[in-house]
Amino acid sequence: MLASGAVDPAWPADGFALCAAAGDRGDPTIVADGAGGAIVTWEDPRSGTSYLYAARVTLTGSTTWTPDGVTATLLSLASAEAEPGAVRLAWYTSEGALEATLYRQEEGAAWVALATLVPDGTGRLRYVDQAVTAGRRYGYRLGVLAGADETYLGEVWLTIPSGASLSLEGLRPNPAPRDLVVAFSLAEAGEATLELLDVAGRRVIARRLAGVTAGNHVINLGAGTVLAPGMYVARLTQDGRSITRKAVVAR
Known part of the structure; x- marks a missing residue:
């Protein structure tokens, strides 16, 4: 819409399709995005359960989010940590039967599928990527199929640090049958303390x-x-x- 109130001539007479996914949609709502465009939401049962989807359309009619709409209620990023040699990722979903494809992208390259993830008992989809290089930046996202269409959610970008960091791998192995072999890393030279506590918080070994x-x-x-x-x-x-890390002693 132009300032005069007329429809922008860049728009076709029949409008632009925000969602071409199969199935019916209902209860649409539209609000201004503050930049001359709009954000549209609707209820969509394409996955078998009705979710709230959203799409953003610009002043000229192009969409800037995931094609066919994105739903934040289906899956969201829970945590992402980068350390030398590894990226630790976790997403949360309330859908116990959800299956998602994990994609990774290096800057300037295409998205590549890494693994298929399913939720654990806490609703988290977890992954540790150890095929990373210090100083490089990586993007991660999950792809979820809704019929024949794939929606991309929970995108995050991380830069891998190059220096040493304070980290605690824990026991090797865990559970430990005999010796309490502990692997860890210090961020800098200097004094540190390594302890083993019981479940009541009492110090057993220091x-x-x-x-x-x-x-x-x-x-x-x-x-x-x-x-x-x-x-x-x-x-x-x-x-x-x-x-801290959990440690199990088995005899």
């Missing part, structure tokens, strides 16, 4: 790490100590920052 260099390390935390089987928590602390 190791002061003095003169340890930055980078990856593996130590036997429980040498000479016999622990009762059960669940524990490993905790790594350096410069006031702590990281």
Whole structure:
């Protein structure tokens, strides 16, 4: 719509189709987007369950979001973390039977399918990408099929850090049948503390790490100590920052 109130001549007489997916749609709502365009929402049962979909249309009639509309209620990004050598991703869905394709893109390249993900018991779809290079930027998104159409959701971009970071892998293996071998990384040289706590938060083992260099390390935390089987928590602390991981002892 022009300032004069006339329809922009770039628009065809019959308008633009915001959604060409199969099936019926209902209860449409439209609001201005503040930039001369509009955001349109509607109810859409294309996946077998009715969800609220949305599309943004610009002043000239082009759509800037996912073709055929996007639904934020189907799936959303829960967390994304980049560390040297790995990206840890998690999305949330309330649909227990949902199946999604994980795509990755490097800047300047095409999207590539990495894996098929399904929710765990908490509704999270999780993935750890270890095929990454320090200093590079990667994009991730999930593709969900609705009939013959695929909708892309939960897109996120991360840059892989090049320096060492404070991290705690935990026991190797976990559960640990005997020795408590712990893998961790320090962000910088200096003093740190590695502890094992029981489920009540009581300290069972503590190791002061003095003169340890930055980078990856593996130590036997429980040498000479016999622990009762059960669940524990490993905790790594350096410069006031702590990281914890679950640890299971099996005999």
